[in-house]
Amino acid sequence: NQSLKLAVIPGDGIGTEVTAEALKVLEQVTASSVAGGAKFEPTRYDLGAERYLATGEVLPDSVLAEIRNHDVILLGAVGGKPNDPNLPPGILERGLLLRLRFELDHYVNLRPSRIFPGSVSPLAPHILEKGEVDFVVVREGTEGPYTGNGGALRVGTPAEVATEVSVNTAFGVERVVRDAFARAQRRPRQKLTLVHKTNVLVNAGSVWWRLFQEVAAEYPEVTTDYMHIDAAMIHMTTDPGRFDVIVTDNLFGDIITDLAAAVTGGIGLAASGNVNPDRTAPSMFEPVHGSAPDIAGQAKADPTAAILSVSLMLDHLGLTEAARTVEDAVIADLASREPGAALSTPEIGDRIAARVAG
Ligand code: NAD
Numbered sequence: 001n002q003s004l005k006l007a008v009i010p011g012d013g014i015g016t017e018v019t020a021e022a023l024k025v026l027e028q029v030t031a032s033s034v035a036g037g038a039k040f041e042p043t044r045y046d047l048g049a050e051r052y053l054a055t056g057e058v059l060p061d062s063v064l065a066e067i068r069n070h071d072v073i074l075l076g077a078v079g080g081k082p083n084d085p086n087l088p089p090g091i092l093e094r095g096l097l098l099r100l101r102f103e104l105d106h107y108v109n110l111r112p113s114r115i116f117p118g119s120v121s122p123l124a125p126h127i128l129e130k131g132e133v134d135f136v137v138v139r140e141g142t143e144g145p146y147t148g149n150g151g152a153l154r155v156g157t158p159a160e161v162a163t164e165v166s167v168n169t170a171f172g173v174e175r176v177v178r179d180a181f182a183r184a185q186r187r188p189r190q191k192l193t194l195v196h197k198t199n200v201l202v203n204a205g206s207v208w209w210r211l212f213q214e215v216a217a218e219y220p221e222v223t224t225d226y227m228h229i230d231a232a233m234i235h236m237t238t239d240p241g242r243f244d245v246i247v248t249d250n251l252f253g254d255i256i257t258d259l260a261a262a263v264t265g266g267i268g269l270a271a272s273g274n275v276n277p278d279r280t281a282p283s284m285f286e287p288v289h290g291s292a293p294d295i296a297g298q299a300k301a302d303p304t305a306a307i308l309s310v311s312l313m314l315d316h317l318g319l320t321e322a323a324r325t326v327e328d329a330v331i332a333d334l335a336s337r338e339p340g341a342a343l344s345t346p347e348i349g350d351r352i353a354a355r356v357a358g
Pocket residue numbers: 014018076077078079080093097267268269286287288289290291292293294295300301302303305
């Protein structure tokens with residue numbers, strides 16, 4: 001009877017709304033026999049815009065140290081209202097979310113995309129007829145243009161120069177490429193596509209390309225492919241069934257996964273894991289979407305992405321039967337949703353929780 005320490009960071013806007021539903025489902029699944037007696041001991045951390053605006057704190061070192069001491073983290077979303085003069089852009093995104101990903105070494109940002117039997121894809125029938133859409137993006141999570149390397153000179157003048165330097169270390173690239181090959185090897189189609197822009201970003205591109213080739217030699221069963229990021233977006237909208245596992249850098253992976261969400265049924269369904277495969281720190285599970293200030297407080301957010309993030313979390317913890325139960329409940333719920341019916345956030349949470357309870 002495992003007892004697992006869960007840090008919960010609901011965050012801002014719809015982050016708090018969808019996290020409440022994810023916890024509802026987690027409670028149901030742990031109460032059932034499929035969880036094999038595992039129990040979660042949640043601690044809630046009120047980090048985000050409200051705390052920052054009230055206290056100036058984003059992620060105090062002492063809080064980070066406490067969070068580190070958990071088995072796993074569930075996050076809603078962070079980000080305040082756009083153009084709030086008291087909340088400069090990036091304060092929460094960099095200071096909270098990216099700091100957690102970097103400090104806890106979440107180098108595999110795992111973002112699966114699948115057209116479930118009940119999900120509504122905006123793609124035309126002739127595209128969907130080409131084959132099943134079920135792929136996973138392995139997005140590098142600790143490097144690339146996200147590291148904050150760069151700066152600005154002569155700010156506010158016509159001579160201003162701003163740079164954001166993409167950091168790509170052989171260590172960082174190799175470890176995520178290895179993880180992606182291992183994942184591809186375990187999947188039925190055993191295919192891995194590197195997505196980059198090696199024709200222009202020749203420095204970063206060459207380290208990605210070289211290490212991709214080197215690791216490929218160790219995985220003869222895995223079919224490899226390469227696409228430039230721009231062309232990959234053509235294929236993602238005209239033939240997404242061709243993808244199995246995609247490995248890519250931090251920024252390309254961010255952009256690809258919003259498009260992947262859109263083509264497979266909407267951002268409200270896209271789950272993710274910020275995984276530390278070496279287990280030197282807790283991994284963190286969260287929906288791909290943000291705090292959605294445009295719909296916050298209206299109970300309009302779809303909590304499915306947060307609920308599927310719970311499924312990814314359970315899987316990461318080895319609770320595979322519980323993970324499957326949550327995913328199956330989501331699939332059944334999607335299939336039973338009336339097209340066009342606007343269900344509220346708690347209605348969707350309740351429906352899925354009820355299915356999990358059986
Ligand atoms: P967003 O993902 O919050 O919203 C984009 C669009 O998708 C909006 O129209 C929104 O209403 C819709 N949407 C998002 N989630 C939905 C859901 N569950 N159900 C229904 N509709 C949904 O992206 P944005 O507007 O670019 O960003 C808003 C804020 O969130 C910003 O501050 C941004 O930095 C932050 N953000 C945080 C995270 C995160 O915490 N992981 C991710 C993305 C953006």
